[in-house]
Amino acid sequence: MNAPDTDPPEQHSLRVRRLGIDTYREPIIYMREDCHICRSEGFEARSRIKVTVGGRSIVATLNILRDSLLDPGDLGLSDAAWRLLQPREYDLAFLSHPEPLSSLSYVRAKIYGHSLSESQLNSIMQDIVAGRYDDVHLSAFITACAGSRLNIDEVVALTRSMINTGSRLKWQQPVLVDKHCVGGLPGNRTTLIIVPIVAAAGLAMPKTSSRSITSPAGTADTMEQLAPVDLDLDQMQEVVNREGGCIVWGGAVHLSPADDILIAVERELDIDSEEQLIASVLSKKAAAGSTHVIIDIPVGSTAKIRSMNTARSLADTLVQVGGEIGLNVRARITDGEQPVGRGIGPALEARDVLAVLRGEAEAPQDLRERALELAGDVLELSGSLADGEGYERARALLDDGSAWHKFQAICAAQGGMRQPGVAAHRIDVEAEVDGVVASIDNRRLATIAKLAGAPQAPTAGIDLKVRRGTRVNAGDILFTLHAEAPGELDYALGYARSQKGVIAISPEPASQPAWG
Numbered sequence: 001m002n003a004p005d006t007d008p009p010e011q012h013s014l015r016v017r018r019l020g021i022d023t024y025r026e027p028i029i030y031m032r033e034d035c036h037i038c039r040s041e042g043f044e045a046r047s048r049i050k051v052t053v054g055g056r057s058i059v060a061t062l063n064i065l066r067d068s069l070l071d072p073g074d075l076g077l078s079d080a081a082w083r084l085l086q087p088r089e090y091d092l093a094f095l096s097h098p099e100p101l102s103s104l105s106y107v108r109a110k111i112y113g114h115s116l117s118e119s120q121l122n123s124i125m126q127d128i129v130a131g132r133y134d135d136v137h138l139s140a141f142i143t144a145c146a147g148s149r150l151n152i153d154e155v156v157a158l159t160r161s162m163i164n165t166g167s168r169l170k171w172q173q174p175v176l177v178d179k180h181c182v183g184g185l186p187g188n189r190t191t192l193i194i195v196p197i198v199a200a201a202g203l204a205m206p207k208t209s210s211r212s213i214t215s216p217a218g219t220a221d222t223m224e225q226l227a228p229v230d231l232d233l234d235q236m237q238e239v240v241n242r243e244g245g246c247i248v249w250g251g252a253v254h255l256s257p258a259d260d261i262l263i264a265v266e267r268e269l270d271i272d273s274e275e276q277l278i279a280s281v282l283s284k285k286a287a288a289g290s291t292h293v294i295i296d297i298p299v300g301s302t303a304k305i306r307s308m309n310t311a312r313s314l315a316d317t318l319v320q321v322g323g324e325i326g327l328n329v330r331a332r333i334t335d336g337e338q339p340v341g342r343g344i345g346p347a348l349e350a351r352d353v354l355a356v357l358r359g360e361a362e363a364p365q366d367l368r369e370r371a372l373e374l375a376g377d378v379l380e381l382s383g384s385l386a387d388g389e390g391y392e393r394a395r396a397l398l399d400d401g402s403a404w405h406k407f408q409a410i411c412a413a414q415g416g417m418r419q420p421g422v423a424a425h426r427i428d429v430e431a432e433v434d435g436v437v438a439s440i441d442n443r444r445l446a447t448i449a450k451l452a453g454a455p456q457a458p459t460a461g462i463d464l465k466v467r468r469g470t471r472v473n474a475g476d477i478l479f480t481l482h483a484e485a486p487g488e489l490d491y492a493l494g495y496a497r498s499q500k501g502v503i504a505i506s507p508e509p510a511s512q513p514a515w516g
Contacts, residue, residue, distance in 0.1 A: 012037060013092045014075035016053060016085070023078040025264055026135055027060040030069075030076030037095055038064070048134065050098040051075070053087040059098045059132050084131065103127045104137065110144040118157035125161040125258045138265045142276070150275040155317070156324045158275075162283035163325070167233065167254045169289035171240075173204040177378050178285050181296040182277060182314070183215070184304025186339040186446045187464075190296070191219050192226075192247060192353040193371035193398070196407035198378050199245035200397045205378075206240045208250035208288050214267045216449035216461055217346045220249040225350040225458055228415035239413040246410060255287040256280075272304065274314055278321050285327060292328045294377045298336025302442040305336065330381050332374065338440040338468050341367040345454035345461015347420035348482065354420075357404040366467075372398065423459040423482035425489045429496055431472045431505060438506040440468060444499055448481070452492035457484040466503065478503050 014037060019030060029051060031038050043049065047062045060081050070076050075093050077085065087093070103123040110116055116124075124141065127133055133141070150158065179194055191207060198205045209219035209229075220229045229249040231239065236253060239246040251260060259280045266272055285293045295318055298304070299311045315331035322329030341352040341364040355363035356371065376390030385393055397403050411417035445462060453460030463480040466472060481496070483489035496502065 012096065013094045015071075015073055015090045016087045016093045017070060017074045017076050018082050018089060019069075019076040019078065021076075021078045023080050025080055025261060026078075027058050027081035027084055027131060028063055028078040029060045029081055030063050030065055030078075032070050032072045032074075033064045033066055035072045035074075041095075041097070048098055050096045051081070051085065052094045052096075053085045053091050056085050056087075058084045059130070061134050098132065101127060101132055101137075107137070107141045107144060110149070111140065113149075115151060116154055116157070118160060121154070121157045121161040122164060125158075125165045128258045128261055129165045133261075135265055135268075138262065139269060142262060142266055142269060142271055145276060146271050146273040148273070148275065150273075152317070152320065155275045155278055156321055159279040159283050159286070159321055159325055162256045162258050162279055163287050166257045166287055168287050169206070169233070169237075169253070169255070171204065171206070171237075171289045175292060175382050176204050176206060176288075176290050177292045177294075177382050178205065178207065178288065178290040179294045179296065179374055179378055180281050180285065181298065182281070182304060184442065185298040185300070185336050186216060186344040186442055186449065186462075187341040187349055187352065187367070188296075188298065188339075188370070189217075189219065189222050189341065189349045189353050190367065190371040190374055192223060192350075192407070193356055193367070193403070194375045194378060195245045195247055196357065196403040196410060197371070197375040197394050197397050199243060199410065200402040200406040201379055201384065201393065203244065203379070203382055203384060204240060205245040206236065206288060206290075207245065207247045208236075208253060208255060208284065209247060210250060212455045214450075216344050216446050216454040217349055218455070219247065221346040221455045221458070222349045222353070223247045224249075225347050225418070225420040226354070227411035227417055231414060235414075239410065243406065243410045243413050245406070246414060248414065250284060250288070256283040259283055274310070274317070278314070278317055282318065282322055282325060282327060282329070286325050290327065292378070292381045292383075293322065293330075294374055294381060295329060295331040296374055297331055297333045299333055300336030300338070300442065301439070302444075303336030308333070328381065330377060332377055334370065334373075336442070339442060339445060339464060340364075340370060342464045343461060344445065344449040344464065345452070345482065346458040347422070348459075348461045348463055350420040357398070357407050359399065359401070359404070368398075421459045423457075423461075423484055425483045425486050427481050427489060427493060428477045429479050429481060429493070431474055431476045431478055431503075433505055433507075434473050435471070435505040435507045437466045437468050437470045437472065437503060439501075439504045440464075440466075441502045441504075444502045445479075448492050448496045448499075448502070451488065451495050452481055452483045453485065453488040457488065460484055460488065472505060
């Protein structure tokens with residue numbers, strides 16, 4: 001496509017073009033190797049370049065083209081770069097060398113084992129949020145801090161630095177409660193049940209939740225099957241002021257944005273250190289204005305946290321760091337040996353949540369009980385009830401329909417309630433032998449759900465038919481695969497059939513792994 005008839009670009013400018021290339025969060029720009037700026041500035045592939053359009057500037061990574069996809073006077077932008085700059089097609093972009101990145105010296109110091117001060121971590125976080133770190137720089141920082149290389153003072157400082165780089169919500173209520181799960185357990189959608197219970201009890205719970213990065217569904221993905229979640233700050237505050245609670249996507253309100261950037265790279269590296277997890281969780285809670293927070297820590301052989309010692313250490317540090325930044329934190333260590341509920345994937349998990357809230361006879365009882373226990377913890381931690389009274393109060397609000405009515409009101413306030421869809425393609429995976437279900441592999445079951453298309457295909461995933469201890473005969477259904485496309489269904493089914501022991505069946509009842 002040729003540029004419109006306009007004056008040629010100035011010496012250090014190019015006309016911007018949107019190329020429709022998804023580079024996730026990293027802003028990438030594209031230039032012809034024979035363009036005048038490449039020649040005059042000596043830019044090479046992977047050079048970091050400051051790009052300014054109108055009043056907006058970013059630092060982006062350069063990719064070089066050797067064909068005619070672009071005219072020599074054009075600058076191609078990835079989707080991420082286009083979102084950040086918000087130009088119009090063929091606006092002029094001015095290019096220059098970025099300022100020296102001084103905070104990288106602190107990253108190098110950490111690589112060699114030196115401790116970082118809060119001011120140094122602030123500098124690093126500010127540069128990360130400003131887009132001055134590419135994925136190589138981010139990987140270096142994450143790796144330098146992983147493996148228990150952050151002491152407790154650094155964890156506190158990192159948490160504060162993450163809070164300082166984004167918005168911080170202010171509320172009129174003196175007590176704002178929240179709940180978070182450290183993850184690793186498919187189907188664990190207790191938040192969508194806890195928020196309406198707690199709001200029905202008269203407490204304020206403005207819940208900001210994440211979308212999935214590598215799991216079959218995040219809380220925001222599941223809630224989006226039932227109501228809009230892309231609310232801005234003013235809309236979120238209006239919902240909470242009206243109904244006492246909300247369940248929205250945190251990315252829309254710019255809370256601890258450095259954390260979102262770091263998480264994306266941590267998942268690519270498969271690094272999720274305890275100290276960075278603590279800073280991640282607590283920075284989000286503090287930025288959201290929470291005062292009292294319950295943390296769910298599932299422990300299981302195929303969960304994220306695999307030992308009781310690790311869970312206890314994590315719980316103690318969460319409480320300590322929370323206290324340092326002004327949060328009242330309590331952790332509950334829970335059973336993570338198998339998925340929660342039956343659905344794995346946004347729409348299927350939303351179906352389970354509705355069944356619990358409506359009090360349906362076939363609702364998954366494990367999801368119900370876990371939500372009631374955690375909701376009881378929230379009520380007690382807030383000071384509104386004495387220890388030991390929270391569970392019964394939560395159960396009463398769920399059983400008498402108060403929580404269901406409150407959930408409907410929250411959905412209406414967020415833009416209108418809707419029903420989750422159903423996948424067009426389904427197939428059963430059956431037991432090959434008689435016996436008793438001895439174990440269920442959380443990680444591989446989540447992988448199967450993702451191969452079926454979840455969460456991008458919201459109705460895709462797994463409908464689990466068995467639990468540990470269930471007696472089955474050969475030919476009984478273990479789970480049903482759901483997909484929106486036949487190719488994804490076949491892909492997931494092929495992987496499922498190649499993986500022995502995803503749902504392990506023993507001839508005799510097996511002793512259940514102890515987690516408590």
